[in-house]
Amino acid sequence: MGLSTEGLTFAYPESEPALKGLSLDFSRGNVVGLLGANGCGKSTLFMNLLGVLKPQSGQVCWQGRPIGYGKAALGQLRRRVAMVFQEPEQQIFYTDVVSDIAFALRNLGVEEAEISRRIDEALTLVDGQSLRDKPVQYLSHGQKKRVAIAGALVMQADFLLLDEPTAGLDPTGRRQMIVLLGRILAQGKHVVISSHDIDLIYEVCDYLYVLDRGELVAQGSAPQVLLDQAVLDRAGLVQPWLVKLHTELGLPLYPNEAALFAAHGRKLEAV
Numbered sequence: 001m002g003l004s005t006e007g008l009t010f011a012y013p014e015s016e017p018a019l020k021g022l023s024l025d026f027s028r029g030n031v032v033g034l035l036g037a038n039g040c041g042k043s044t045l046f047m048n049l050l051g052v053l054k055p056q057s058g059q060v061c062w063q064g065r066p067i068g069y070g071k072a073a074l075g076q077l078r079r080r081v082a083m084v085f086q087e088p089e090q091q092i093f094y095t096d097v098v099s100d101i102a103f104a105l106r107n108l109g110v111e112e113a114e115i116s117r118r119i120d121e122a123l124t125l126v127d128g129q130s131l132r133d134k135p136v137q138y139l140s141h142g143q144k145k146r147v148a149i150a151g152a153l154v155m156q157a158d159f160l161l162l163d164e165p166t167a168g169l170d171p172t173g174r175r176q177m178i179v180l181l182g183r184i185l186a187q188g189k190h191v192v193i194s195s196h197d198i199d200l201i202y203e204v205c206d207y208l209y210v211l212d213r214g215e216l217v218a219q220g221s222a223p224q225v226l227l228d229q230a231v232l233d234r235a236g237l238v239q240p241w242l243v244k245l246h247t248e249l250g251l252p253l254y255p256n257e258a259a260l261f262a263a264h265g266r267k268l269e270a271v
């Protein structure tokens with residue numbers, strides 16, 4: 001058991017509810033995907049999960065208990081649940097990489113030796129050791145994204161919320177992000193991904209929730225949900241290309257590109 005919501009309804013002031021009675025369990029898979037057209041409520045949900053926004057009814061739960069909204073309770077929650085925003089600028093505040101990653105840990109009063117150790121480990125994980133002393137302003141978008149992920153990893157949270165992790169990345173950067181996700185999972189963490197990158201969602205998620213204007217319209221394993229054309233139409237989504245090869249050409253439903261290549265006796269070149 002970990003992060004979940006029960007009947008969560010949230011409305012911005014003087015607006016229709018952006019989230020309507022959502023009961024979601026983010027421990028249903030190691031990587032849970034959130035899908036839906038623009039404006040369906042994904043970012044609003046993430047802000048509720050972090051306790052930044054408070055639902056009008058229902059609740060966000062940690063280990064089955066409603067979270068608190070006092071300073072101490074939110075501090076505890078954020079050691080468990082960390083978010084990586086879509087735009088790295090939303091969470092990078094310092095001009096150099098190491099100070100930026102250290103910021104939240106210093107705030108929590110973590111010892112400097114421990115801070116160095118965690119930064120070293122996180123930068124290695126994101127292939128970011130060479131970025132260590134670079135001014136943040138000179139980093140590319142993809143490099144900034146990796147620094148932002150390192151910033152979340154040093155918190156050692158159990159759940160990482162990733163908002164559009166592949167947005168703005170070139171094909172190599174996107175592949176590297178998938179490799180990085182694998183490393184994060186190997187550490188036993190849970191990941192929640194909100195993304196319009198349907199191929200990424202298909203390849204990495206083992207459970208999906210589909211939202212349409214704040215309502216839950218489908219849930220299940222990735223193949224279960226993404227083979228359901230009615231759900232895709234309702235939520236404004238398209239089939240991943242591997243699903244399309246299956247439905248249109250009758251090929252087996254391959255879980256990823258490497259499996260498709262392997263089935264044809266070919267090895268996919270590594271990044």
Ligand SMILES: Nc1ncnc2c1ncn2[C@@H]1O[C@H](COP(=O)(O)OP(=O)(O)OP(=O)(O)O)[C@@H](O)[C@H]1O
Nearest residue numbers: 012013015018036037038039040041042043044045
């Ligand atoms: N600060 C706000 N005040 C009022 N309404 C808002 C605010 N932020 C978002 N909304 C509305 O809430 C709904 C959900 O928006 P949200 O940004 O959560 O969707 P999203 O699924 O993350 O969209 P996208 O895929 O474009 O990032 C939308 O109708 C949006 O217009």
